[in-house]
Amino acid sequence: STALVWFRRDLRVADQPTFLAAGRGRRALALFVLDPRLVRPAGEARRWFLSGCLRALDESLRGRLLVVEGDPVEVVPRVAREAGAVQVHVAADFGPYGQARDQAVERALGEDGRLLVRTGSPYAVAPGRVRSADGGRYRVFTPFRRAWADHGWRPPADTDAGFLDWIDPATLAVAATPIPPEPPVTAELPDPGEAAAHRRWEVFRRDALEDYADGRDRPDRPGTSKLSPYLKFGCVHPRTLLADLAGSTGDGADAFRAELAWRDFYADVLDQRPDSARRNYDRSFDALATDSGPEADRLFAAWREGRTGFPVVDAGMRQLLAEGWMHNRVRMITASFLVKDLHLPWWWGARHFMRALVDGDLAANQHGWQWVAGSGTDAAPYFRVFNPVLQGERFDPDGDYVRTYVPELAGIAGKAVHQPWKLPGGPPDGYPAPVVDHRHERVVALDRYEAVRAAR
Numbered sequence: 001s002t003a004l005v006w007f008r009r010d011l012r013v014a015d016q017p018t019f020l021a022a023g024r025g026r027r028a029l030a031l032f033v034l035d036p037r038l039v040r041p042a043g044e045a046r047r048w049f050l051s052g053c054l055r056a057l058d059e060s061l062r063g064r065l066l067v068v069e070g071d072p073v074e075v076v077p078r079v080a081r082e083a084g085a086v087q088v089h090v091a092a093d094f095g096p097y098g099q100a101r102d103q104a105v106e107r108a109l110g111e112d113g114r115l116l117v118r119t120g121s122p123y124a125v126a127p128g129r130v131r132s133a134d135g136g137r138y139r140v141f142t143p144f145r146r147a148w149a150d151h152g153w154r155p156p157a158d159t160d161a162g163f164l165d166w167i168d169p170a171t172l173a174v175a176a177t178p179i180p181p182e183p184p185v186t187a188e189l190p191d192p193g194e195a196a197a198h199r200r201w202e203v204f205r206r207d208a209l210e211d212y213a214d215g216r217d218r219p220d221r222p223g224t225s226k227l228s229p230y231l232k233f234g235c236v237h238p239r240t241l242l243a244d245l246a247g248s249t250g251d252g253a254d255a256f257r258a259e260l261a262w263r264d265f266y267a268d269v270l271d272q273r274p275d276s277a278r279r280n281y282d283r284s285f286d287a288l289a290t291d292s293g294p295e296a297d298r299l300f301a302a303w304r305e306g307r308t309g310f311p312v313v314d315a316g317m318r319q320l321l322a323e324g325w326m327h328n329r330v331r332m333i334t335a336s337f338l339v340k341d342l343h344l345p346w347w348w349g350a351r352h353f354m355r356a357l358v359d360g361d362l363a364a365n366q367h368g369w370q371w372v373a374g375s376g377t378d379a380a381p382y383f384r385v386f387n388p389v390l391q392g393e394r395f396d397p398d399g400d401y402v403r404t405y406v407p408e409l410a411g412i413a414g415k416a417v418h419q420p421w422k423l424p425g426g427p428p429d430g431y432p433a434p435v436v437d438h439r440h441e442r443v444v445a446l447d448r449y450e451a452v453r454a455a456r
């Protein structure tokens, strides 16, 4: 019979274990369900990128990708019935919504004897697989990473677009939804799709991998891979990257493997504790005092728009609006500023990031935020409050990053750009004075964190 391949976060044809599970040469229907519950919370940038990835996948499949808008619990069984497919092949999803959805789809398929077959996942090692000697799960990164490396991963699946015999969806009585046109965006976004992911990876390996261990902390340089949107949508699988790095022993390759381990770690943690997507992983932080009201709203708006008067914070927030992406070091700085200088709840910031990021990913984002807030796994010592000026001077030493994203400051040479209020005559026209006094807010934050610690 025909196989149904339901694509979700695996918008590629290379290294596709679901194709292997369907069987070489099998007649197959390729399906993507545009689920409003997943599409609606995404901002324009991520929707734009998703549309582009779907178009690229459809091109690889010579126009044979069926896209249907609706609730997968209704759409998938209906399409399976229409195509005469007994098996529906997917890569397992481990997010809280995805798991519940897949269980519901599985039940609905089962009503007329059809099966949901899960093969592979978006991770090098799927959540739940990395275990300690006594079978327990990890809550701290370093031991997880060691066990993750010992566990190892499969070699890439040797698949391509021609692996299956794709049927033309136009021959079925199913109303297809056209791939949504990319919404107009002002942001400068990466080229979507599988081929673009591989090009990006080649450029990174050639130009930046060797120096990645140090280069990854410098937002003023193209030192990181910028593969996150591609990994988010599965245009490339981390296993493919790890296989390309096999045998590379340099610091750069080691540091890069560690970042892929962080990605798997946070997915594992979210799988252990689905509630940590919405609440503090460490519940004792529920007691942390945060601000609200009109003044908090005003500061939150200044943060979102990149008008805090702290140049590296503003550059980061504007890079996010301009590119749907922000450098990791600056994600930490801007997140720390929201939590420890503005005293706002981390989930306000996490929600804004989730909408705006092309790579917005529940596990990495919510746990990245909680790492900064100190309420997650591997809690950064709560008494470590990032100083936005020192962070800027250290990681953007010549000020190039700030000048790229904050045009009001483009005329200030060198690292003086990090403290425009110190210029004779004050900050340039149109650039705000600092919205808070960092030294004061640091003390406030430390007092509030100390109160949480004392109450434990």
Ligand code: FAD
Pocket: 216, 224, 225, 226, 227, 228, 229, 231, 232, 259, 260, 262, 263, 264, 266, 326, 327, 328, 329, 331, 332, 335, 353, 354, 357, 359, 360, 361, 362, 364, 365, 366, 368, 369, 372
């Ligand atoms: P590289 O340095 O080239 O790293 C390679 C890959 O490793 C990344 O593409 C990513 O898939 C993975 N990776 C790297 N660092 C991390 C990390 N700390 N946690 C998990 N995976 C990691 N990453 C997301 O993919 N989506 C998010 O929504 C997201 N939100 C974040 C929010 C905050 C507050 C923080 C501090 C970090 C967040 N990150 C998120 C992690 C990290 O900032 C991005 O993965 C990274 O900046 C992406 O750029 P890159 O591809 O050039 O990374």
